[in-house]
Amino acid sequence: MDILNYPFDSGYILKKRKSIKRELLSDGTSRIKKKIAVLGGSTTSDIVSVLELFLLNEGIKPEFYECEYAQYWQDVMFENPGLMKFSPDIVYIHTSSRNITEKISVKQSADEIEQKLTDQYKHFEVMWDKIKSLFGAVIIQNNFELPYYRLLGNKDASDIHGLTNFISRLNMKLYDYAGGNENFFINDINYLSASYGVDKWSEPKWWYMYKYCLCLDAIPKLCLNISNIIKSIMGKNKKAFALDLDNTLWGGVVGDDGVDGIVIGQETAEAEAYYEFQEYIKAHRDIGVLLTVASKNEEENALAGLDHPDGALKPGDFISIKANWQPKNINIQNTADEIGLLPESFVFVDDNPAEREIVSAQLGVKAPKIGQVDSYIKILDTCGFFEVTSLSGDDLKRNEMYEANAKRNRQKAMFESYKDYLLSLEMNALIRDFEPVDIQRITQLTNKSNQFNLTTKRFTLSQMEDIYNSDEYIRLCGRLTDKFGDNGIVSVVIGKINGDSLDIILWLMSCRVLKRDMEYAMLDSLVKKASKQGITTLKGYYYPTAKNNMVSTLYADFGFEKIQEDNEKNTVWSLDIKGYGEKNKVITVKE
């Protein structure tokens, strides 16, 4: 919903939240349900109602538990029955510097202050550990914002007796915990409040009157930040930029002004602004974001502009460059098809409001109002489209993988038959049970695969760990390598043992290896493993969604028989595995 897209009008969101919620709930999108406990050290009611809007807007339907005023610690430590019964998937701990209970003063020794720092930290650590053991839930914890006043003036920051210093060191302890705990995330209110302005953020009348640790107007920004963390954990990050060129990546129009006439580099203030923006975009490659161009230009002019010696970006940084006179929504759709992504995974960056309007209306693509060049970075950055919650090896290599994909597509044209092409790829698959090191990647893949996904079931990391530790399941993950490179883990299958049959509750594959016969290799391995455990029948389930039509006939293609279909077209399929013949003929499989 446009009202909730940053840059937004906080006052309007706060005032109209009831009707915004009604509108979101009636828009007909299907949403993933999540149980979120909001445990506050101050008032949280408006935070809950605004957070709900941002989550609904990301396709997540939250159910909330809210603790009584400032009972965040007691609720966990003394196992409040309401919280226990609720059993959250996610716990958000909304604490602030108002909740620092250890008082420090200049009369104390260094040892005493160190002890207070440890005590204050332990107060939180025991609670996180308890949440982990009670629920295995994801924890989102506020860090601490800078204090509203500085008793020691500037020395407050550098001297151990200063509250500013104490808070900074306390935050470092939080970050150390975050570094060692995968399901623990910091909601960085220290940055948010600084960016908003601590004087306004912490305006004390909100505390005196309503026991709010921040001003009401800052709540939408706080909630956007929390919802970015949550949607990222749920695999709902965007994956690619579709970038305009003229007046977006450089100043001026390369077709009119010529390469020498465009504004980029270090010579003028405007040129510097475009240069820094190019650097910002380029850095996204390192966190696995794909760069593409959608520009109305002659291709040779576009390439010449990108080859400008003073620019930071080069043509080789892009997975795809579409510079022509077709409508941009068509170009983005084509780019998406070529690299195997959905259009909605793109963020469209264009200075022209009319282009933004068409692309977002036609494709449902986010197209933020980026303003003038000196605000491009700040606005895109605040939107949090690519919020990093984990950096897996595959994220870092994603650009290489998609580049290899593009190479493969070019080579396809040279072969007589498709099978010859597949054989020429020299594919090797490793298909085996999960191992602890894979579980993060498996969970990530499970939560973001939409198209080749039969049941679209989502799992948190701890749910996946439970499956890993249980002997009621047969699990397979498949890694595929070919002569162009390693695709990483690309397919996951989980079956639940039910007597002598196996219920296949999850079957998914990354779209980057579509049409490589990897699904046959997975089925071969599944049948082998199942029959070893005395299973005679495989049962497959297909639940249609708006996105997974490509696998509607998968079980039929595999030779399963349809045994059930309900009103919503959910189907159940069955395969007797006696006499099963191996289907994969092109991949060498190791198990």
Add this chain to the structure above:
Amino acid sequence: MDRQEIIKRLNEVFRDVFDDENIVVDAETTADDIEDWDSIEHINLISAVEGEFKIRFTMGEVSGMKNVGEMIEIIAQRA
């Protein structure tokens, strides 16, 4: 600003905040007259009124206001 104008604009704010197109406020209206007007919605209401008239109530004013009439008086002096 005259009181008629203030009432008209206040009425819009009340309708937005309580999401009810049938609300009609006057000087006598109190929290008891509007079903959803509790301490939590009060924060949101005060903030929305401040935004509408580009004024800030003091802490004393917020806790001292007995009815919409008193709110109108404060706005009339400031806006």
